[in-house]
Amino acid sequence: MKSIHIRTEIPGPRSRALMARREAAVPRGPHNAVPVFIAAADGATLEDVDGNRYLDFAGGIGCLNVGHQAPRVTAALRAQLEMHLHLCFAVTPYEGYVALAEKINSLTPGGFKKKTILLNTGAEAIENAVKIARAYTRRPAIVCFEDAFHGRTLLAMSLTSKTHPYKAGFEPFASDIYRIPFAYPYRGAPGSTAESFAHHLEDAFKRSVAPQSVAAVIAEPVLGEGGFIVPPRGYFAILQNICRKHGILFIADEVQSGIARTGRWFASEHFGIEPDLITMAKSLGGGMPVAAVTGRAEIMDAPGAGALGGTFCGHPLSCAAALAAIETIEKENLLARSADIGKQFEARARSWQTKWPLIGEVRGLGGMCAMELVRDPHTREPADTETREIARFCYEHGLILITAGTFNNVIRILVPLVVTDAQFAEGLDVLEAALAHAADLKPVAASAR
Numbered sequence: 001m002k003s004i005h006i007r008t009e010i011p012g013p014r015s016r017a018l019m020a021r022r023e024a025a026v027p028r029g030p031h032n033a034v035p036v037f038i039a040a041a042d043g044a045t046l047e048d049v050d051g052n053r054y055l056d057f058a059g060g061i062g063c064l065n066v067g068h069q070a071p072r073v074t075a076a077l078r079a080q081l082e083m084h085l086h087l088c089f090a091v092t093p094y095e096g097y098v099a100l101a102e103k104i105n106s107l108t109p110g111g112f113k114k115k116t117i118l119l120n121t122g123a124e125a126i127e128n129a130v131k132i133a134r135a136y137t138r139r140p141a142i143v144c145f146e147d148a149f150h151g152r153t154l155l156a157m158s159l160t161s162k163t164h165p166y167k168a169g170f171e172p173f174a175s176d177i178y179r180i181p182f183a184y185p186y187r188g189a190p191g192s193t194a195e196s197f198a199h200h201l202e203d204a205f206k207r208s209v210a211p212q213s214v215a216a217v218i219a220e221p222v223l224g225e226g227g228f229i230v231p232p233r234g235y236f237a238i239l240q241n242i243c244r245k246h247g248i249l250f251i252a253d254e255v256q257s258g259i260a261r262t263g264r265w266f267a268s269e270h271f272g273i274e275p276d277l278i279t280m281a282k283s284l285g286g287g288m289p290v291a292a293v294t295g296r297a298e299i300m301d302a303p304g305a306g307a308l309g310g311t312f313c314g315h316p317l318s319c320a321a322a323l324a325a326i327e328t329i330e331k332e333n334l335l336a337r338s339a340d341i342g343k344q345f346e347a348r349a350r351s352w353q354t355k356w357p358l359i360g361e362v363r364g365l366g367g368m369c370a371m372e373l374v375r376d377p378h379t380r381e382p383a384d385t386e387t388r389e390i391a392r393f394c395y396e397h398g399l400i401l402i403t404a405g406t407f408n409n410v411i412r413i414l415v416p417l418v419v420t421d422a423q424f425a426e427g428l429d430v431l432e433a434a435l436a437h438a439a440d441l442k443p444v445a446a447s448a449r
């Protein structure tokens with residue numbers, strides 16, 4: 001039986017009515033990728049208010065690795081509801097927070113003693129990681145990367161690279177931030193290697209900021225919003241060695257790449273590194289908002305008592321959900337499933353690539369997979385309008401997916417890892433039809449874009 005079932009035009013009448021209310025009541029800042037309102041969700045499917053059923057390859061931007069309504073998560077939430085809701089960890093602690101910290105400490109890479117603080121969002125995790133790094137090193141500067149995304153709060157936005165829509169008009173940014181090119185093999189200089197990409201950091205120490213002023217280098221092991229860019233395997237080990245030489249901390253932002261997305265608990269493991277600090281959020285809560293910073297115990301203890309936290313951080317419901325989500329990943333072998341999804345995607349996408357030059361690059365790590373679309377495989381001109389058109393075609397035909405990339409030309413897959421093989425193939429069939437449709441489109445003149 002097919003999972004996708006479209007029974008009205010898209011968006012349907014109820015979605016259109018709600019969109020009119022949304023436009024009147026909510027500003028345009030919080031954008032909607034898809035103009036349909038969802039009424040119910042289960043596993044890898046969504047049902048809208050008009051009774052249309054979709055396959056969900058976006059997972060709330062990578063927050064549903066364990067699937068919508070994961071049974072362990074909903075059971076844990078019900079049990080927690082019977083006990084207590086908000087208490088505030090800063091007033092009266094509760095076991096769930098500590099149990100989740102212990103669990104995360106055991107799952108993150110690094111054989112050293114670790115500690116974890118809980119926050120609400122990815123951006124908050126970034127803010128706290130930077131505060132902790134500064135408190136420990138007593139240095140001000142942070143080095144970050146082109147094409148990085150770290151969130152929308154002032155400091156996280158300052159660390160983010162892409163100007164539109166994230167930064168333009170929100171100046172001035174936080175200070176003491178230095179940006180270097182990331183290891184982006186598809187768009188790097190021909191012949192670039194892990195070493196030559198990593199050399200940008202040493203260059204920056206001569207050109208922009210003295211290493212003894214740098215508290216931390218922060219990087220996403222696989223760029224998320226930047227377009228699922230996977231650096232060469234040796235890259236982060238070289239970067240971390242350079243950091244160590246200068247007493248600089250290495251922060252891995254695993255908000256999007258963590259919690260089983262890439263076939264490991266954390267993408268850092270693929271690169272054989274043990275970051276000093278790791279940030280995580282998104283799929284940690286199995287659909288509930290919770291984020292964390294985990295790191296070497298002596299670094300995490302640098303800020304004094306009361307210096308970190310927030311009213312709702314580590315909410316009891318979120319802790320219960322996160323522990324259940326982690327158990328789900330363990331019991332349902334979702335690490336192996338993620339690797340398998342990545343292989344299935346790669347096989348299909350590589351076959352499409354032989355047919356359509358629109359597909360410039362197929363890349364990814366496990367279930368964090370993507371295609372970069374270009375108008376011409378030689379010039380690599382980003383195919384942004386085509387990418388947008390593919391996403392539109394997909395949701396109109398029952399597949400919800402999202403795009404990424406500094407140049408808005410990447411189709412990314414963040415499907416819940418509980419998707420069945422049949423569902424995944426059904427979704428990829430829609431994507432294939434969308435590619436065929438886009439390949440037929442006439443090239444859009446630059447002036448018309």
Ligand SMILES: Cc1ncc(COP(=O)(O)O)c(C=O)c1O
Pocket residue numbers: 061121122123124126149150151152220224225253254255256257281282
């Ligand atoms: C790598 C990365 N860091 C930080 C963030 C910010 O997370 P949040 O939206 O929860 O603030 C995101 C969000 O997409 C992200 O992908």
